[in-house]
Amino acid sequence: MAMSFVKNETEAEDVAQEAFLKAFRNLANFRGESKFSTWLISITLNEARRRLRRQSTVRMESLDEPPEEGGKISPALLRDWREIPSEALERKEVRSLLQEAIGHLSPMYREVLVMRDIEDLSTEETAGTLAISISSVKVRLHRARIMLQKELAPKLKLESPKKRRWFS
Amino acid sequence: MILECKHVWDYISEFLDDSLPPETRELVQKHLENCEICSAILDSTRNILVLTADDRVFELPAGYSERLHARLAREIHGANSRPEKPTQN
Secondary structure (H helix, E strand, C coil), X not given: CHHHHCCCHHHHHHHHHHHHHHHHHCHHHCCCCCCHHHHHHHHHHHHHHHHHHHHCCCCCCCCCCCXXXXXXXXXXXXXXXXXXXHHHHHCHHXXXXXXXXXXXXXXXHHHHHHHHHHCCXXXXXXXXXXXXXXXXXXXXXXXXXXXXXXXXXXHHHHCCCCCCCCCC | CCCCHHHHHHHHHHHHCCCCXXXXXXXXXXXXXXXXXXXXXXXXXXXXXXXXCCCCCCCCCCCHHHHHHHHHHHHHCCHHHCCCCCCCC
């Protein structure tokens, strides 16, 4: 999770370690109102946000960033889609494409996508952790997914197996 | 009621989560059966999400667990409050 929020591996490891340490120090405050994993994720999220805030003076937001939950996001239009097998992830270029696309999402969309689609939290758990409404989770998730599709589908299509090398 | 493509795109995410009301889901399903563009959008979105969720996308760095355990061990033993100073000869 930390890796999807901060840009480099070392910093992500710092975020994750700090989150574990904070969880350890605050273990007595964990009351079992949520799953332990959800609690740990919320601590990691806060730590990642703290780091990003600290860097915000040098970090520029994308100029074409979509407005908060407004406007329309259109997907990339394709006439056919050849399934990209998970074996494709053995290739560094494919992993990099995915990491970059997630990194291009603005934090409000990335947070929801990571919690729902990577950490597998429910809509309700995501809403609770981020302190936003369930409908906001759904809207942000939809937009995040379509933005990923829009960026990745044309690029991954070029990576699709033509030479059967992934099936050999 | 017939859905246009741009309306179907609004339902892609909830269609994937199977959280649409049954009547809406049926309308979207019917559209998908007859529209290769929307089917390709749905398939590509689903496929991309499957790939994104794979552990290999954000792999843990080598030695991560060992370093984490070492740091937790230092915390447990209170070593954090007494940082070691290099010995001077």
